[in-house]
Amino acid sequence: MDLKSYIRDVPDFPRAGVLFKDITPLLCDPSAFACAVSALSAHYAARPVDAIAAAEARGFLFAAPMALQLRKPLIPLRKPGKLPCATHSLRYDLEYGAAELQVHTDAIPAGSRVLLVDDVLATGGTMAAACKLIEQAGGTVAGCAFLLELTALKGREQLAGRDCFSLITY
Numbered sequence: 001m002d003l004k005s006y007i008r009d010v011p012d013f014p015r016a017g018v019l020f021k022d023i024t025p026l027l028c029d030p031s032a033f034a035c036a037v038s039a040l041s042a043h044y045a046a047r048p049v050d051a052i053a054a055a056e057a058r059g060f061l062f063a064a065p066m067a068l069q070l071r072k073p074l075i076p077l078r079k080p081g082k083l084p085c086a087t088h089s090l091r092y093d094l095e096y097g098a099a100e101l102q103v104h105t106d107a108i109p110a111g112s113r114v115l116l117v118d119d120v121l122a123t124g125g126t127m128a129a130a131c132k133l134i135e136q137a138g139g140t141v142a143g144c145a146f147l148l149e150l151t152a153l154k155g156r157e158q159l160a161g162r163d164c165f166s167l168i169t170y
Helices: 024-028 029-042 060-068 127-136
Strands: 008-011 019-022 051-055 074-077 086-094 097-104 113-121 140-149 163-170
Touching: 008 086, 008 140, 024 029, 029 060, 029 074, 029 140, 029 163, 051 060, 051 127, 060 113, 060 140, 086 127, 097 127, 113 127
Parallel strands: 051 074, 051 113, 113 140, 140 163
Antiparallel strands: 008 019, 086 097
16 A cells, blocks of 8 residues: 555645645545554564553554554653653753653563654654653663654654664655
């Protein structure tokens, strides 16, 4: 299936000069969505992965069905104040400010190999922070998986030395 045909270009969003890659048409087509999740899952099916984690919210769209297909625990990485128990926290810088991710302190057994999943690899800041948070919590990063990657934004540079897989590249 040609998954690129389900990605819509939206010029000048969120600001003038930006060509936004909208994944909504892919999500709205059950066959395309299932194909994408299956292809991402297949890439990691024979690899040593103990759990799957994703930062809210868009990463959850792909991580949850992948966790089901691969029969692995799903670990949510959330914004502050969203998890009810004790957490590990990591603040990080974004292009226009700062953000923070948290994970429950009991979510990642020591040494667990965690696959991180997100919809898009752009500048890599959020995924780099997610990797650090997993390591801070005692896990190791088994890989970073993305539906699509915007290569011109050089997000892989932020993830140097990490195993990265993108289903679609632009």
